Amino acid sequence: MLVAEKTISFEQVSLLYDRAADRLGMPQGIRQMLREPWRELQVQVPVRMDDGRIEVFAGYRVQHNGARGPYKGGVRFHPDADLEEVRALAALMTWKTTLLDLPFGGSKGSVQCDPSSLSNGELNRLTRRYTLNIEHLLAPNRDIPAPDLGTNAQTMAWMMDAYGQLHGHTPAIVTGKPVEMGGSLGREAATGRGVSFLLEEAAKALRLSHVDATVVVQGCGNVGSWTARLVDELGYKVVAISNLEGGVYNAKGLKLSHMTENRPAGSGLSGLPNGDFITNSELLELDCDVLIPAAIDNVITEENAPNVRASRILEAANHPLTPEADDILAQRGTVVLPDILVNAGGVVVSYFEWSQNLQEFRWEEDRVNQELRKKMSTAFQAINRRSLADKTTYREAAFDIAVERVARAVELRGFV
Numbered sequence: 001m002l003v004a005e006k007t008i009s010f011e012q013v014s015l016l017y018d019r020a021a022d023r024l025g026m027p028q029g030i031r032q033m034l035r036e037p038w039r040e041l042q043v044q045v046p047v048r049m050d051d052g053r054i055e056v057f058a059g060y061r062v063q064h065n066g067a068r069g070p071y072k073g074g075v076r077f078h079p080d081a082d083l084e085e086v087r088a089l090a091a092l093m094t095w096k097t098t099l100l101d102l103p104f105g106g107s108k109g110s111v112q113c114d115p116s117s118l119s120n121g122e123l124n125r126l127t128r129r130y131t132l133n134i135e136h137l138l139a140p141n142r143d144i145p146a147p148d149l150g151t152n153a154q155t156m157a158w159m160m161d162a163y164g165q166l167h168g169h170t171p172a173i174v175t176g177k178p179v180e181m182g183g184s185l186g187r188e189a190a191t192g193r194g195v196s197f198l199l200e201e202a203a204k205a206l207r208l209s210h211v212d213a214t215v216v217v218q219g220c221g222n223v224g225s226w227t228a229r230l231v232d233e234l235g236y237k238v239v240a241i242s243n244l245e246g247g248v249y250n251a252k253g254l255k256l257s258h259m260t261e262n263r264p265a266g267s268g269l270s271g272l273p274n275g276d277f278i279t280n281s282e283l284l285e286l287d288c289d290v291l292i293p294a295a296i297d298n299v300i301t302e303e304n305a306p307n308v309r310a311s312r313i314l315e316a317a318n319h320p321l322t323p324e325a326d327d328i329l330a331q332r333g334t335v336v337l338p339d340i341l342v343n344a345g346g347v348v349v350s351y352f353e354w355s356q357n358l359q360e361f362r363w364e365e366d367r368v369n370q371e372l373r374k375k376m377s378t379a380f381q382a383i384n385r386r387s388l389a390d391k392t393t394y395r396e397a398a399f400d401i402a403v404e405r406v407a408r409a410v411e412l413r414g415f416v
């Protein structure tokens, strides 16, 4: 499913960084180093199509910052995933891996193509050509790709195989692989599970009780569907959920066991539980205790932010609030837990996958989930302490912690 209709710009992400650099009083040189990507590569990706033609796609890999460890970030196959978008997503990865205290930097890659219009064979050839063209930047201790929009576990198996043809069997070169090829147990649910762990950990600080609190989830793909089901298991009342076509609402709580598939987009509302139809814009403005946007970026803007009635927002999607919307909501006292914390469960379990691959040892799923819970709790407590001490929003506290840690790593390395 391709969901990146509105793209995140590098300027939007940099604004959050610039504000943190201002608060921290960062000197000019280091400030510039941490703002701009360390390295950007653009490659040609020619593919022999099934009908014999050669089609040439553009591919990118952006390595934003590697001061704290190997670059880590997904590969997106999408027609709109240009250099500008990849650059923004690479920077977000730096702040996310750092906030979760993973031994990684941040990167992102893409091929500008519509995977839904390509055959399996064409996708396999495209993935291999892309991998070979960026291969000199990759290694388990240099840069480790993962799936993102338009790519999946199969894509990672092809990338691993292409890399392995040059370097020998190297499962730690990508994460998000099929479990049979060295993927981690628990990876599929990891992002949604991370959201639910976070909600449990933050409930006291957010003055929430699972007994009577209502939750609205936008999006019913990998993140939205796992989040809704796991939050429901915690006892919260999920009153609305949606996909691309719209959503369903039931003030008494939806029966999520009736949600039959993870990715009902394209199938109308048939995969969703029973409830009254609502549009996506109505869903975002529902009166509820917790709103969890888990679909796409920039859905809450300066236009609809004044109508958002939820008092707490958990950003499970990447960048669902524009900076203008964020400012409006902060002034109104709406508590927002930021994307670089909320949806970090995926990259945390990617880190566990990489660790397991390096050791050639598989963890039980219970261990994966327990370690994920610890990582999410520790990160939330750090942000909570920082935001109370500095009287900042959670987003500001998250960026301050991450930017400070990366600056410290650059300083300790002493390479400038």
Ligand code: NAD
Pocket: 001, 002, 003, 005, 191, 218, 219, 220, 221, 222, 223, 224, 242, 243, 244, 245, 263, 264, 265, 266, 280, 294, 295, 296, 297, 316, 317, 318, 319, 343, 344, 346, 347
């Ligand atoms: P997905 O493709 O599995 O699901 C996306 C969902 O959003 C689908 O239900 C789709 O119908 C819905 N949707 C698409 N366009 C929409 C629109 N215009 N309005 C309302 N709903 C719309 O994607 P996903 O993997 O669940 O990712 C969702 C978000 O979470 C993205 O922002 C992604 O970058 C972010 N994220 C995902 C992961 C992960 O592990 N999958 C990790 C971190 C962040």
